[in-house]
């Protein structure tokens with residue numbers, strides 16, 4: 001590669017640019033393409049490999065096929081309760097009302113789901129859902145969802161750019177101008193011009209050492225949005241899934257689907273006690289994720305953990321035939337990687353960082369951020385899940401809000417009169433910044449800095465937090481941000497993972513800081529956020545979200561904003577939960 | 588809480604291909620062995636300690652996404668599913684997929700497969716709008732094909748592509764699985780036998796089963812997908828009456 005000054009970049013133009021090819025991005029692209037606008041989709045991986053492909057358990061939609069009492073209203077109540085009422089009631093309402101249609105639409109595009117004896121879509125039980133609600137096919141529902149959308153965008157002729165990584169967004173006051181990206185396979189830069197951009201870049205689980213997330217989950221889009229002027233919200237709300245694999249070391253953190261508990265798996269400590277009876281006797285293993293995750297953590301802390309620091313998850317009682325049919329991927333995963341046959345032995349499990357409830361703050365109806373022309377949907381967006389996400393609600397989120405973001409971006413693009421130009425000097429500056437790590441002769445290794453960040457985040461911003469710990473973690477992350485300016489990544493621009501990681505670290509360090517600062521701010525415990533110095537839920541905090549805005553100097557500045565008011569209609573739907581809202585500690 | 592996992596002093600050497608399509612060589616890397624270690628773990632260790640720019644694809648690390656495909660000791664395999672201890676004391680040679688052009692190190696250019704998928708028409712054409720009424724056995728019949736993780740290991744091993752280079756005449760087993768998924772969907776009304784007979788070239792497969800042997804999802808590619816597709820083509824092109832009867836028994840399309 002030549003020097004930045006002489007750098008040529010290719011320019012591509014679309015009405016809407018979608019960044020991310022998980023469920024949310026592809027669903028948004030379908031929406032844009034269906035109204036006849038031109039849409040380009042970029043992703044860090046190949047088509048069909050996004051993190052969504054790993055989702056196992058299912059997609060939540062109140063079809064009521066097994067439990068006729070179920071309805072979008074009950075689903076709404078469950079979602080609000082699980083979010084501990086700091087979530088957006090409007091988003092929860094839209095999600096639960098529109099999920100059924102979005103699921104049937106997948107059927108129309110070729111998806112298959114397991115069936116009830118009456119020939120309808122089968123639904124499985126999942127933690128903290130009042131009824132059996134998760135539509136699924138075996139334990140590879142995410143793959144089914146992503147593949148269906150992938151086939152749909154392929155058929156619609158959507159322009160797809162695989163292994164193209166966006167590093168910067170450009171805008172002016174009226175809308176977006178485009179994004180700069182580099183192509184992994186040839187190291188070339190691409191300017192993607194578009195008046196409207198949908199961010200669907202997923203989460204940032206890779207800031208933690210033990211995570212179920214893929215390498216892509218580094219929160220690039222969240223950092224891009226922040227740099228462009230969008231607000232972040234609920235960053236302290238990090239979901240630790242109770243059941244990740246623990247042994248052998250190479251698989252630590254890999255997800256063991258909640259479907260195992262949904263299908264009847266029980267949790268035992270080293271003494272053989274079914275300990276959930278001590279934490280949530282009513283819902284037992286199907287309690288909400290934060291409760292189960294902390295229960296396992298506490299059992300281990302109290303010395304009742306398994307040899308590798310976890311709990312036992314046992315589903316052998318259901319018999320080999322049933323397990324092989326309902327949980328084939330899990331069975332294969334344990335056989336191949338851990339030498340454990342789950343039809344005959346218990347699995348060893350411990351909490352793993354799984355999902356980010358927080359993210360870019362958006363308008364509930366349109367997914368619009370504060371930046372004109374910039375939209376965000378899927379895990380990158382905040383609001384729907386509040387303090388704790390219900391299993392299965394993420395896949396539903398991708399479909400419902402992916403479509404909404406695509407629709408809104410298409411409307412914005414159709415109405416935009418001019419496409420702002422990006423000055424060559426701005427592009428050159430960005431190219432120089434991106435190439436810098438390749439030119440550093442000596443400097444810290446991105447791999448080393450990444451593990452250091454993961455260690456600090458796990459220790460200080462993990463499943464159990466405290467003021468001094470968070471403060472200490474923040475100090476260390478701020479120091480790392482300084483070191484990050486000198487990262488060295490030897491090699492060229494062609495498919496260079498070290499270089500790639502050096503660039504991703506910018507985002508991860510910013511998001512690490514955002515998580516720790518927000519967690520310090522919220523002086524209570526709520527849902528996934530648990531502080532030993534403030535172990536109780538505080539009613540006043542139940543009315544606030546923590547929001548981070550970029551100040552003039554580019555640094556994060558925190559404030560609290562009131563949780564969006566509940567409409568009288570929503571209030572009526574929530575009425576059966578009123579006791580919970582007014583003070584009673586959550587179970 | 589965690590016990591120290593590395594067995595002290597125990598090391599393995601991996602011979603990893605470094606280079607591109609034109610030139611390259613194996614480079615030997617020493618890696619400390621950890622219980623249950625897979626080849627991808629070893630490659631990550633090499634990246635973090637010796638070769639930060641070693642190119643390899645991966646996403647899920649759980650054999651769910653089909654990104655980490657390559658060849659280990661000459662056999663197509665997923666790096667994240669292949670354990671070091673499976674090789675005993677044998678040397679371990681790690682290479683990219685060889686049937687497709689090498690971009691760099693362990694990363695090959697598999698875009699050919701996605702281009703064929705774009706040419707796959709007609710797509711799914713349901714007989715009626717959802718919600719569908721289907722029985723579990725009908726779902727089970729096609730569910731197998733939906734398990735495909737698009738790792739392209741079967742494409743890599745298929746001699747029609749690998750040895751004979753007939754990329755212009757046969758789409759390879761993975762796309763046969765994809766076509767079978769559509770053809771055998773209980774609600775589908777379209778026919779793809781013309782495509783199979785012409786551009787997709789199912790006739791070129793001579794049923795050697797090599798693809799089935801390497802499929803990490805255990806899909807019976809030849810038996811369940813390719814042979815039934817061959818039969819459809821034979822019916823259509825050499826037995827028009829059977830084809831006509833088959834069409835009569837199909838559900839009728841409505842606009843979606």
Ligand SMILES: Cc1cc2nc3c(=O)[nH]c(=O)nc-3n(C[C@H](O)[C@H](O)[C@H](O)COP(=O)(O)OP(=O)(O)OC[C@H]3O[C@@H](n4cnc5c(N)ncnc54)[C@H](O)[C@@H]3O)c2cc1C
Nearest residue numbers: 020021022023024044052057058166202378379392394395
């Ligand atoms: C193992 C596992 C199991 C799960 N099971 C379930 C379940 O059963 N039910 C459920 O509801 N949820 C489940 N989840 C959660 C759910 O899968 C995810 O939250 C969801 O898939 C996120 O989808 P997304 O579309 O927002 O983003 P992702 O699928 O994460 O996709 C992000 C996309 O953005 C791209 N991208 C990111 N940064 C850039 C950049 N800088 N430039 C270009 N492209 C970029 C990536 O390449 C990728 O294509 C599970 C999660 C995991 C990890």
Ligand code: SF4
Nearest residue numbers: 745792794795796798
């Ligand atoms: S059975 Fe057919 S598709 Fe499979 S490897 Fe042999 S020739 Fe190729």
Ligand code: SF4
Nearest residue numbers: 735736738739741802
């Ligand atoms: S059929 Fe099997 S081997 Fe071929 S791409 Fe699919 S999963 Fe891989």
Ligand code: FES
Nearest residue numbers: 647648652653667
């Ligand atoms: S990393 Fe997903 S299959 Fe290996």
